[in-house]
Amino acid sequence: MATTVLTPTTTRARSGLYDWLTTTDHKKIGILYLTSSFIFFLIGGILALLVRTELAQPGLQFMGEASYNQFFTMHASVMLFLFVIPMLAGFGNYVVPLMIGAPDMAFPRINALSFWLLPLAGTIMMLGFFLGGSAAEGWTSYSPLANAKYSPGVGTDLWIVGLILIGTSSILGGINFLVTIFKMRAPGMTMFRLPILVWTILVTSVLVVLGTPVLTSALIMLFIDRNYGGSFFDPANGGNALLWQNVFWFYSHPAVYIMILPGMGIVSEIIPVFSRKPLFGYKAFVFATCAIGALGFSVWAHHMFTTGSVYLPFFSFMTFLIAVPTGVKFFNWIATMWKGKIEFSAAMLFAIGFLTMFLIGGINGAFSASVPVDFAINSTYWIVAHIHYVLFGGSVFAIFGGLFYWFPKMFGVKLNETLGKIQFVIMFVGFNLTFFPMHELGLMGMPRRIADYSPAAGWTDLNLVATIGSFIVAISVLPFLWNVFVSLRSGERVGDDPWEANTLEWATTSPPPPYNFDRLPEIHSERPVFDERHGRSLPASGH
Amino acid sequence: MTAGANALTAVPETGEDILDVSFLADEHARSGISNPVLGMILFIASEVMFFAGLFAAYFNIRSAAPVWPPTGNIEFDLHPHLAIAGFLTIMLVTSSVTCQLGLWAIRRGDRTGLVRAFTITIVLGVLFLAGQLYDYSTLGFGINDGPFGSTFYTLTGFHGAHVFAGLLMLGVILYRGTAGQFSARHHDAVEAASLYWHFVDVVWICLFSLLYILG
Amino acid sequence: MIRPRTTLLITVVILAVSAIYFALSRDVTGTAMLVALSIGMGLLGYTLVVGSPRD
Numbered sequence: 176m177a178t179t180v181l182t183p184t185t186t187r188a189r190s191g192l193y194d195w196l197t198t199t200d201h202k203k204i205g206i207l208y209l210t211s212s213f214i215f216f217l218i219g220g221i222l223a224l225l226v227r228t229e230l231a232q233p234g235l236q237f238m239g240e241a242s243y244n245q246f247f248t249m250h251a252s253v254m255l256f257l258f259v260i261p262m263l264a265g266f267g268n269y270v271v272p273l274m275i276g277a278p279d280m281a282f283p284r285i286n287a288l289s290f291w292l293l294p295l296a297g298t299i300m301m302l303g304f305f306l307g308g309s310a311a312e313g314w315t316s317y318s319p320l321a322n323a324k325y326s327p328g329v330g331t332d333l334w335i336v337g338l339i340l341i342g343t344s345s346i347l348g349g350i351n352f353l354v355t356i357f358k359m360r361a362p363g364m365t366m367f368r369l370p371i372l373v374w375t376i377l378v379t380s381v382l383v384v385l386g387t388p389v390l391t392s393a394l395i396m397l398f399i400d401r402n403y404g405g406s407f408f409d410p411a412n413g414g415n416a417l418l419w420q421n422v423f424w425f426y427s428h429p430a431v432y433i434m435i436l437p438g439m440g441i442v443s444e445i446i447p448v449f450s451r452k453p454l455f456g457y458k459a460f461v462f463a464t465c466a467i468g469a470l471g472f473s474v475w476a477h478h479m480f481t482t483g484s485v486y487l488p489f490f491s492f493m494t495f496l497i498a499v500p501t502g503v504k505f506f507n508w509i510a511t512m513w514k515g516k517i518e519f520s521a522a523m524l525f526a527i528g529f530l531t532m533f534l535i536g537g538i539n540g541a542f543s544a545s546v547p548v549d550f551a552i553n554s555t556y557w558i559v560a561h562i563h564y565v566l567f568g569g570s571v572f573a574i575f576g577g578l579f580y581w582f583p584k585m586f587g588v589k590l591n592e593t594l595g596k597i598q599f600v601i602m603f604v605g606f607n608l609t610f611f612p613m614h615e616l617g618l619m620g621m622p623r624r625i626a627d628y629s630p631a632a633g634w635t636d637l638n639l640v641a642t643i644g645s646f647i648v649a650i651s652v653l654p655f656l657w658n659v660f661v662s663l664r665s666g667e668r669v670g671d672d673p674w675e676a677n678t679l680e681w682a683t684t685s686p687p688p689p690y691n692f693d694r695l696p697e698i699h700s701e702r703p704v705f706d707e708r709h710g711r712s713l714p715a716s717g718h
Numbered sequence: 719m720t721a722g723a724n725a726l727t728a729v730p731e732t733g734e735d736i737l738d739v740s741f742l743a744d745e746h747a748r749s750g751i752s753n754p755v756l757g758m759i760l761f762i763a764s765e766v767m768f769f770a771g772l773f774a775a776y777f778n779i780r781s782a783a784p785v786w787p788p789t790g791n792i793e794f795d796l797h798p799h800l801a802i803a804g805f806l807t808i809m810l811v812t813s814s815v816t817c818q819l820g821l822w823a824i825r826r827g828d829r830t831g832l833v834r835a836f837t838i839t840i841v842l843g844v845l846f847l848a849g850q851l852y853d854y855s856t857l858g859f860g861i862n863d864g865p866f867g868s869t870f871y872t873l874t875g876f877h878g879a880h881v882f883a884g885l886l887m888l889g890v891i892l893y894r895g896t897a898g899q900f901s902a903r904h905h906d907a908v909e910a911a912s913l914y915w916h917f918v919d920v921v922w923i924c925l926f927s928l929l930y931i932l933g
Numbered sequence: 934m935i936r937p938r939t940t941l942l943i944t945v946v947i948l949a950v951s952a953i954y955f956a957l958s959r960d961v962t963g964t965a966m967l968v969a970l971s972i973g974m975g976l977l978g979y980t981l982v983v984g985s986p987r988d
Contacts, residue, residue, distance in 0.1 A: 281753045350760045353977075354753050357985035384764045385973050389966065392771025399872060404862025407775055407872075413788065413865040418778045421962045422771050472970055473950060476963065486958030751984030759984075763977040770969030778962040 199283035200689060201272050204290050206585060208265025209578075211294055215257035217652070218301075222250035224649055227609075231642035233630040243626035244311035245304070245330070251314035252334065255434065256341045257297045259570050263437035264289075264348050266577050267376040269585065271352060273680035274370045276361025276698070278690040281354035285347050292344035300337035303330030310334035313624060315427070316397065318408030318419040323401045332401060335394045342387045342394075345433075349383035352376055361679075363698030367461070370678045370701060371454060374461050375440030378468035382429040382436075386472070390426035393419060417484055424475035432471045434566060435533075436464060438573030439504060442526045445580050446508055448676045449523035450515030456507045457701060463500035463507075470497045480549045487546045494544035501537055505530070520674075521595025525576030528603055532568025536561060539614065554624075557617025563610045575602075575655070583673045587685045588666030594658040602651035608644025612637040677702035758910035762917045765880070769921055772873055776928070779865040787866050787933065793858030794866050796930050803930045806849045807922065810881075813842035814919040817888070821912045827902035829895060836892045839915070843885045850878055870929060877921055884918045887911040937983045944975030 195203060225246045229237050238246070268286065272279055280286045303309030309330040312321045321331060356369070356377050369377075397419065399405035406412035408419045447454045454460065470493060476485040477494045508530055517523070539561045543549045552558065575598075582590045621634050628634050672681040681704045683692050696707040751759070780786050787794035796803075817839045823831025854871075861871040891911045894900065900908055951967035954960070 282757060285757075346761075346764050350757050350764070353760055353981065354757050357981050358750065358753055358756065360986075381974070381977060384760055384977065385767050385970060388764045388768035389771040392768050392775075395876070396772070396775055396868075396872065399861065399868060404860075405868035405872070406862075406865050407779070407868055413779070413783065414868075415778055415782055418775055418962065421778070422774060422966075425771070425774075425963075425966050473954075473967070486954075486960065489954060489957055750986050751980065756980060756984045759980045760977060763973045763980075766969055766973040766976065770966050770973070773969070774962045774965040777965045781961045 197287075199279075199287050201268050201280045201283065201286060202585070202687060202691075204286050205265050205267075205269025207290050208261055208268055208293075211290075211297075212258050212262035212265055215253050215297060216262070219250050219253035219258055220649060220652065222246045222253065224645060226250060227642040227645040229626055230628075230638050232639070233628050233632075233635060235627050238626070240626045241308065241311065244313075244624070245309045247624060248310050248313050248334075249300070249304075252300060252310070252338070253297070254566070255314065255430070256338060257293065257300075259434045259566060259574075260341075260345065260430075261293055262574050263379070263434070263570070264345070266372075266441060266574075266581070267352060267379075267437060268348075270581060270680055271373055271376055272355060272359065273584075273683065273687060273691055274373050274678050275356065275359060275364050276679050276692060276695050277355060277359035278692070280351050281359055282351050286351055289344045289348040289351065292340050292347075296337040296340035296344065299333050299340065303328075303333045306330065306333070315423065316419075318397070318400070318414075318416050319410070321397060321401075321419075322409055326401075332398065335398050335401075339391055339394050342391045345383045345387050349380035349387070352380040353384065356380075361695055361698060363703075364679075367458065368698060368701045368703075370440075371443035371457070371460055371464075372437065372440035374464055375436040375443075378464050379433050379436045382433050382468055382471060386426045386429040386433070389422060390430075393422040393426070396422075417479070417482055420479050420482065421476070424478045425472075428475040428478065429468075429471045431565070432467055435569050436467065438529065438570040439464070441573045441577040441580070442508065442529050444676075444678065445522050445526040445576050446511050448580075448674050449518045449520055449526075450512045451518075452511055452515040453677075453702060453705075454507065455510035455513075456503075459503055460507050463503040466500040467497060470500070477544060477549075480546055481553045491544055491546050495541070498537065498541055498544075505534065519596075520579070521590070521592050521599060522576045522579040522674075524596060524599045525572045525579065528599065529569060529572040529576065532564055532572060532606070536564030536566075536568050539564060552617055554622055555617035556613040556621045556623055559623050560610050560613035560617060563606075563613075567606060567610070572602075575599075580674070581680075582662070583669045584680055584685050584687070586663060586666075587668060588662050589669050589673060590662045590666065591658050594654045598651050598654040598658070601654070602648060605644050605647030605649075605651055609641045609648060610644070612640050612644075616641075672704065672708075675708065677705040679703055682707070752906045752909075754906040755909045755913070758913050762913065765917065769876075772869075772876060773924075773928075776869045776873060779869055783865065788864060791859055791863060791866075796870075796933055799853055799857070800930050802849065802853050803926055806846050806853070807926050809842050809849070810846050810919050810922050813839045813846070814916050816842065817912045817915045821905075821908055824895075824900050824905045824908050825902060829898060829900065832900065832905075832908065833892065833895045836888055836895060840885060840888050840892060843881060843888065843915075847878060847881055847885070850874065873925055873929065877918070877925055880918050880921065884911070884915050887914060935982050937979060940978040940982050941975060943978045944971045947971035947974060 195207065198204060198207075225238070226243065229235070229243055268280070268290075271277075301309070307328050307330065310316070310326070310333075312326050312331065316331070316334075319325060356373055360369075396405065396407040400407050400409060400414070406414040408414050408416055410416050443454055443460065474490055474493045474497060476490045479485045480487060480490070539557065543552060543558065543561065579590050579595050582588070616634055616637050619632075619634060621628065621632070628638075669685060671683065671685055673685075674681070678701075679695070679698075680687070682696050696703045700706055750756075787796075816835045820832045820835030820839065823829075823835060859867045859870075861867050861875075888911055891908055894907065947967060948971045951964050951971065954967060955964040958964075
């Protein structure tokens with residue numbers, strides 16, 4: 176009976192585009208996630224270039240304030256919600272079932288739904304550009320700036336609807352990951368043998384499932400305020416403007432960890448492989464990840480220090496506390512590399528780039544955790560520098576590291592290493608040229624979100640440097656696009672396990688067959704493929 | 719690609735071998751709570767946080783207001799509506815009971831019992847929504863009547879939307895139940911839908927206590 | 934790995950944090966969200982531990 180349904184002819188008839196549009200295979204959905212997110216990365220990048228171009232010199236040369244506001248708002252929204260979060264979810268989609276020895280995600284069709292909501296939401300968000308202007312009140316959308324009086328026009332409403340859809344996609348994805356990780360593990364894959372990336376996706380999913388709905392409720396209240404005469408956030412009408420900030424940051428601070436934890440996970444997979452050593456302090460790393468997740472929910476009001484109406488000592492203390500588990504992780508990464516046989520592949524270079532740049536992002540963030548310092552630097556370019564050292568220096572470097580690391584698994588061919596190293600050098604230089612001067616600009620008092628500044632302010636040179644840097648970053652993406660193109664056409668073909676890696680995804684073919692595994696190695700540690708390669712498998716028991 | 723192609727070309731007579739991943743998913747994977755029910759409970763946890771945002775807004779605005787309910791509109795006093803809201807509460811709680819009776823029925827393999835109990839549940843749910851709409855029509859204020867109107871209609875309105883979603887779920891279960899798709903062993907969807915219905919009930923009890931009793 | 938009852942500690946700890954937070958700040962908004970978080974995260978933790986296979 177089942178033969179008629181599953182004959183190869185039936186499968187072949189569904190090849191090509193139709194197959195990609197209707198697939199429920201986690202690997203294909205993962206690649207769809209990565210591709211769509213990368214397209215949004217390019218869109219967000221172009222918006223960033225527009226912003227930087229306008230800031231290169233004092234005066235308004237290329238656009239008015241109205242367009243400028245739309246560009247920086249949509250740059251942040253696209254990069255955060257349509258690039259970083261879905262990109263990392265894409266890695267999770269592709270790699271998590273393989274790493275735990277599962278045939279697919281727990282809910283394959285919901286998985287497809289999670290993905291397809293994203294292009295829809297992205298389109299809705301972008302529609303504002305063609306309907307009289309997109310959202311322009313900053314990605315934080317503070318009230319009363321975001322209410323109907325100061326942000327009229329349909330752009331902000333489209334932004335709200337798009338963001339609610341993205342949130343729904345995230346929640347469904349998070350539930351899917353949690354059920355997959357807890358229920359679909361292969362025999363022998365106990366919780367403390369899960370690869371670190373799986374642990375970070377697990378904690379991320381908890382943050383997504385419990386944090387994102389709070390943002391949804393905030394967005395709904397904003398929508399009611401704007402369209403139905405509600406008065407949640409309008410002080411003139413008995414509402415409370417700080418309510419928005421409270422509810423918004425209750426999600427958006429954990430969202431910072433949603434955007435960095437999987438990046439930490441990717442780096443924790445790459446560093447041990449290219450240092451030829453096991454990850455130092457596996458359990459400490461797991462507990463540090465859980466601690467970051469838990470503490471992440473108790474620091475939201477450190478974004479509101481200068482409002483004067485939050486309890487400063489509590490949030491300042493908790494924010495400093497969160498640096499401790501992050502420090503533990505740095506210790507783990509460095510101790511893993513210590514005396515290792517380090518191979519500077521492109522993936523490893525990006526991982527090391529992550530370590531150094533994220534360290535700066537952590538340190539300049541800790542400054543803002545101190546209340547008196549934050550009163551001086553809040554809403555200056557210092558904050559812009561901080562967020563980019565964390566999200567670009569952190570997440571984006573980890574993402575490129577992950578792309579170089581798993582590309583052979585996804586397509587059976589390696590990305591060109593030389594092009595990768597060239598890309599890394601250009602990107603690293605351009606990144607620092609763009610964002611390091613922003614520290615100084617912030618200390619000099621340059622506020623964020625301005626289109627113009629006085630020539631007498633003394634900010635001109637540093638802004639020009641930052642703009643040049645941003646174009647160097649843009650140039651660094653070109654070798655990557657070329658690299659993907661030539662590698663897919665005629666890249667070096669590789670076997671199942673080109674890096675001599677540790678985790679289960681390397682035990683199957685490259686690319687893996689449908690349902691992933693024809694056989695699984697015995698799992699006795701968090702490094703089953705390493706164990707099998709070196710014959711360290713314990714005597715099989717009970718088989 | 720190679721292994722995948724092999725698996726597809728080498729179709730055995732039954733065709734089941736392609737999907738035979740039993741070495742991955744043995745009874746090990748089936749222990750604990752089933753995937754659909756687990757997914758539903760996680761979804762409910764996220765719904766808790768959705769209502770947390772709305773409740774937090776309510777508490778925030780209420781604690782900042784000099785008097786509550788705000789003066790200026792005599793209709794803000796909801797105590798005259800306590801009777802109808804109380805009646806609606808009883809209906810919703812009863813529907814939770816009948817929902818649970820239906821679940822227990824299908825756990826015993828009693829399909830008729832499931833269909834009968836879920837029919838009553840759906841009728842009660844529809845009556846609840848109708849009653850809520852009637853109550854709305856008798857209230858002398860709207861969603862744009864200051865913070866009181868905004869919070870009241872947002873909280874009860876989104877609860878109503880969840881009741882509606884629950885009714886859709888129960889409707890699907892009822893349809894599948896009449897088609898005989900559930901048995902004592904296979905009824906994950908019934909378990910999941912009933913959990914959701916209980917959650918919606920609990921949210922209403924919180925809302926009723928907060929808005930109508932405490933006022 | 935973990936006994937299901939142990940996961941109730943999640944709720945207890947977050948409730949304690951909310952209590953401390955409320956005692957210090959008197960902020961009902963944040964406290965409401967933290968209390969809800971204690972319910973949500975406790976429910977999530979308990980279900981995942983009960984629901985997953987014994988290792």
